[in-house]
Amino acid sequence: MEFVSRYVSHQPDQHGNIEYSTEEHRVWKILFERQKKLLPGRACDDFLQGLKNLGLTADKIPQLPAVSSQLKARTGWQVEPVAALISARAFFELLADRRFPAATFIRCEEELDYVKEPDIFHELFGHCPMLTHQVYADFVHDYALKVLSFPESDWALLQRLFWFTVEFGLINTPQGLRAYGGGILSSTNETVYSVESDVPMRVLFNPVVAFRTPYRIDQLQPVYFVIDNYQQLYDFVVSDIHQFIQRARELGEFPPIFHVDKDNPNIHILAC
Numbered sequence: 001m002e003f004v005s006r007y008v009s010h011q012p013d014q015h016g017n018i019e020y021s022t023e024e025h026r027v028w029k030i031l032f033e034r035q036k037k038l039l040p041g042r043a044c045d046d047f048l049q050g051l052k053n054l055g056l057t058a059d060k061i062p063q064l065p066a067v068s069s070q071l072k073a074r075t076g077w078q079v080e081p082v083a084a085l086i087s088a089r090a091f092f093e094l095l096a097d098r099r100f101p102a103a104t105f106i107r108c109e110e111e112l113d114y115v116k117e118p119d120i121f122h123e124l125f126g127h128c129p130m131l132t133h134q135v136y137a138d139f140v141h142d143y144a145l146k147v148l149s150f151p152e153s154d155w156a157l158l159q160r161l162f163w164f165t166v167e168f169g170l171i172n173t174p175q176g177l178r179a180y181g182g183g184i185l186s187s188t189n190e191t192v193y194s195v196e197s198d199v200p201m202r203v204l205f206n207p208v209v210a211f212r213t214p215y216r217i218d219q220l221q222p223v224y225f226v227i228d229n230y231q232q233l234y235d236f237v238v239s240d241i242h243q244f245i246q247r248a249r250e251l252g253e254f255p256p257i258f259h260v261d262k263d264n265p266n267i268h269i270l271a272c
Contacts, residue, residue, distance in 0.1 A: 077131045
């Protein structure tokens with residue numbers, strides 16, 4: 001059965017602004033304040049700096065033109081208002097034009113901890129701070145261009161890699177393991193769980209393994225992929241992605257076999 005959203009995006013006025021209700025601003029404030037408290041020691045420094053660069057605060061839901069102005073000055077990106085649900089093609093076409101889609105509704109209070117469709121808190125708080133980092137922003141843009149160059153029969157795998165990086169990616173830093181994925185950093189439970197819990201498997205980034213690894217959107221992730229830097233993601237974009245997809249299909253969609261890296265027991269690598 002096709003999923004139908006319970007939410008309807010607001011229509012911006014002629015200046016691109018939206019008049020949110022007092023209740024909607026209140027929900028933003030609750031989400032912002034409780035999430036901000038969880039970031040130290042868990043979010044990467046680039047995300048924290050991006051949050052400052054954008055000037056996001058708990059006081060009210062930001063207006064998209066103001067966020068776009070900050071992004072455009074730094075990395076050439078903008079935020080594009082969209083309906084609650086858009087097609088995969090529309091999504092990647094926007095990214096390929098350096099426009100990040102943002103549904104202009106905010107979740108209701110009954111769904112503070114989890115909402116099926118991405119709302120404006122997830123998009124602005126979770127994703128936009130990292131788009132102030134040039135290498136990362138270029139990766140997202142160029143990856144979208146690559147996706148659009150592939151037949152749609154390959155998109156399920158390409159979206160899977162997007163999930164394990166842009167949405168739920170982790171990064172090794174001199175200070176330790178940190179999160180950069182928007183799906184993690186807009187989630188109260190996932191922010192703590194992804195970095196500190198002993199339950200999930202943390203895997204050194206490997207495109208073939210990512211393409212082979214299924215995921216679910218309605219539970220805490222059992223597997224996270226860890227990069228060493230954002231250049232690693234960009235290097236993947238300019239590599240022969242078709243070769244990785246072909247290899248993943250040859251191996252099949254099965255749980256990969258991992259072993260523990262003795263130098264870092266919290267990170268796993270593919271045992272070939």
